[in-house]
Amino acid sequence: MSSNKRAKIENLIDESYQIESMLSTWQEDGVVSPERLRSGQECYQSWYMRAIPFISEVSREKFTDMYEGGMFIQRIKSFLFKPLEINQFHDPSQIDSPFSKWTHPYSTTFLDNFHTQRSLLQAEIYSVTEAAPILAELAEIFARFPSFLQVLQNSKKPNVPAPRIAKEEDLQVLVGACLRLMYDDVRPEDYVPEHGGGRSRVDFLLPAVGIVVETKMTRETLTDRKVGDELMIDWGRYARHPDCRGIFALVYDPDRKLINPAGLQADLTQNQNNPATRVLVVR
Structure with a gap:
């Protein structure tokens, strides 16, 4: 990854918020001087x-x-050059007029399209970010997860209750809390775009680095082969998420249901894939 390229993209993204703020007042004020325009x-x-x-x-x-739009779909260019053009179909006497006052409303003609441009620019940060080192860092940190639990469970202080992980949802709470020690923006249960009429959700999304975090907890019916199969199915869906550049799967195996955890980790850790994947089994 070129740090210079990433810095330039990040500067452009920061600048986009300033532009958005600058243009947001044009139609609110109803008057734009030639200089401001x-x-x-x-x-x-x-x-x-x-x-x-x-x-x-x-x-x-x-x-x-x-930016360009076309004859029938007006986009940013139309707003920039005719922000105060009155919509001929707007009836100011109707409180609930179906037509906007402006021919090129800020929210739909400029803002929605500008947000799309910004998201495309943001995606380029993910494309120049190498996912594998980030996945390796997450694996290194969560390898200490059992020690973290042990400290809490051995606490004798009455006001520090020991966490009880009875099901996968309990695991997700603790993993989410740990992720927030590392990242400002941690999005739980972020949706993947619809496919085949259904919607699926990732456990956590780290948009700053384009990483999806998945949790699994073994049980009697969820052992080596089944865990691997479920992860592969999930990853096929997660790869459609526009922000996914890498997937980290934390498999919690407290009762040692897995026969060959090292093999599971090795088989499903792929640094060269798109998205890159990493599996970590902790007990």
Whole structure:
């Protein structure tokens, strides 16, 4: 990963929030001086031209379409150059008029499309981030998970209750708390885009690094082969998440149901895949 490239993308993302704030008041005020209009146009267009080189070819057409639009779909360009054009179908005498006052409303013509552009730019950070080192770091940290539990369970202080992991949901609570020691943004049960009429959820998403974290807890009916099969099925769904560049699976095996945990880890840890995957078994 080029740290210089990542820094430039992050600066563009930070700058996008400033542009969003600058343009958000145009239709609220109902008046935009020529100087403010020109300044806003120049700021956005400068940002746009500097962002395009960082957008991969597969995403560039979508990125430019969010600006250009077309004859029937008006996008950012229309808002920038005609932000105060009155919608001829708007009836101000109707409180619940189905038509906006503006021909090119800020929220739908600019903001929605700008958010898409920003998400495409954010995705480029994930594409230049090597997932394998992050997965290795998570594995190193969670390898100490049994020691962490032991300290809490051996505590004699009445106001420090020992955690009880009776089911997978209990495990998720503790894993989520640990992740928040490392990352500011930890999103539990983030949805994967619909596929085949169904929706699935990842246990945790770390959007800053593009990592999905999954938890499994063994039981009588969930041993070596079944754990591996379930992980592979889950990963096929998780890979469709737009922010997923790597998957870390923590398998908690307190009763030692797994016969060959080392083999499970080795077989399902793939650093060169997209997304990269890493399995850690703890007992």
